[in-house]
Amino acid sequence: MTTRVGVIGTGNIGTFHVNTLATRVSGAEVTAVFDVDTQRAKSLADDVGARSCDSAEAVIARDDVDALLLASPGALHPQQVLACLEADKPVLCEKPLGVTTEECLFVLEAEVALGRQLIQLGFMRRYDPGYLQVKAALDGGHIGDPLMLHCVHRNPTVPPSFNADMAITDSVVHEIDTSRWLLGEEITAITVLGGRTSRHASAQDPQLVLFETESGVIVDLESFVNCQYGYDVRCELVGSDGVVNLDNPTVSAVTAQGNRSTTVPADWQTRFGPAYVVELQAWIDGVGGGRYTGASAWDGYATTAVATAGLRARATGDRVEITLVDKPSLYDGACA
Numbered sequence: 001m002t003t004r005v006g007v008i009g010t011g012n013i014g015t016f017h018v019n020t021l022a023t024r025v026s027g028a029e030v031t032a033v034f035d036v037d038t039q040r041a042k043s044l045a046d047d048v049g050a051r052s053c054d055s056a057e058a059v060i061a062r063d064d065v066d067a068l069l070l071a072s073p074g075a076l077h078p079q080q081v082l083a084c085l086e087a088d089k090p091v092l093c094e095k096p097l098g099v100t101t102e103e104c105l106f107v108l109e110a111e112v113a114l115g116r117q118l119i120q121l122g123f124m125r126r127y128d129p130g131y132l133q134v135k136a137a138l139d140g141g142h143i144g145d146p147l148m149l150h151c152v153h154r155n156p157t158v159p160p161s162f163n164a165d166m167a168i169t170d171s172v173v174h175e176i177d178t179s180r181w182l183l184g185e186e187i188t189a190i191t192v193l194g195g196r197t198s199r200h201a202s203a204q205d206p207q208l209v210l211f212e213t214e215s216g217v218i219v220d221l222e223s224f225v226n227c228q229y230g231y232d233v234r235c236e237l238v239g240s241d242g243v244v245n246l247d248n249p250t251v252s253a254v255t256a257q258g259n260r261s262t263t264v265p266a267d268w269q270t271r272f273g274p275a276y277v278v279e280l281q282a283w284i285d286g287v288g289g290g291r292y293t294g295a296s297a298w299d300g301y302a303t304t305a306v307a308t309a310g311l312r313a314r315a316t317g318d319r320v321e322i323t324l325v326d327k328p329s330l331y332d333g334a335c336a
């Protein structure tokens with residue numbers, strides 16, 4: 001059976017997803033797209049044999065659209081996800097679920113009222129082989145009890161308009177989700193430290209972010225979005241009986257003249273390209289039967305709650321505690 005997908009937002013990631021769905025995912029067909037940049041939407045639609053529509057609502061309502069992929073700006077996600085729920089259609093929503101905790105809760109409550117999951121969040125690291133191996137090492141008991149998680153998230157450059165708050169809401173959110181998912185528990189407090197700023201940055205950069213979890217695991221993250229040299233995402237999970245390291249995937253290494261050198265991924269597409277393919281394939285395979293393997297609306301809500309607490313922590317310099325609402329039973333055991 002083919003799942004016919006409508007895509008809303010055909011910018012960076014939307015274009016990447018449309019091309020992935022059209023060329024690398026089986027059982028999927030992109031039938032309709034919309035972007036306020038109608039030229040871009042039309043050109044992409046022509047490339048993959050889809051129709052370019054006049055509005056997001058028109059895409060959602062189409063009879064030849066079974067499921068939606070949202071890659072519009074984050075502020076539009078709550079309203080567009082709610083429209084998908086009203087149409088009773090599954091939706092893969094790029095992060096974030098919403099910009100504020102309140103609007104995420106509103107979406108969550110709408111899905112709970114529906115009584116079944118239609119929403120998946122686009123946290124693709126859950127499908128990355130390296131992260132899956134870190135999780136398998138922990139869940140398999142190979143490193144004992146988790147104690148600390150050290151993370152690095154470096155981007156080569158960002159536009160001058162990308163400020164220190166955006167580093168938390170757009171970039172650090174990935175570690176918020178992966179920390180919760182890897183450790184299988186919620187984050188209860190966040191602290192954000194600035195420091196000396198890089199001469200390449202137009203705002204505070206790097207930042208050191210600390211999460212504390214329910215069981216007392218400490219997560220430290222260096223978020224550095226102007227590191228210049230490449231896209232470098234790594235982590236080390238320290239357990240009571242061992243350590244598991246996640247390094248950049250190495251394709252080849254040159255050893256000569258007493259040196260061994262490997263490459264660093266150039267950008268997020270290079271590092272996580274395969275994970276997006278697996279993510280989309282898993283979503284397509286699951287939507288028909290309502291079997292979701294990825295992040296849920298609960299994960300979207302929890303992530304935004306931590307990120308918005310992080311904005312307060314950054315502004316005040318304080319350690320900010322996070323209290324979530326009770327988790328609705330709809331999300332019990334929903335995701336690994």
Ligand SMILES: NC(=O)c1ccc[n+]([C@@H]2O[C@H](COP(=O)([O-])OP(=O)(O)OC[C@H]3O[C@@H](n4cnc5c(N)ncnc54)[C@H](O)[C@@H]3O)[C@@H](O)[C@H]2O)c1
Nearest residue numbers: 009010011012013014035036037071072073074094095096
């Ligand atoms: N999971 C990831 O790793 C990942 C990576 C990149 C982006 N994202 C997320 O995807 C979303 C899009 O990011 P991007 O980098 O592609 O941004 P972008 O600015 O490149 O693309 C956004 C697109 O949305 C369009 N748009 C604006 N208003 C719209 C509307 N009312 N309806 C439909 N489309 C509209 C814009 O014209 C633009 O083409 C963001 O929420 C971002 O956080 C996730």
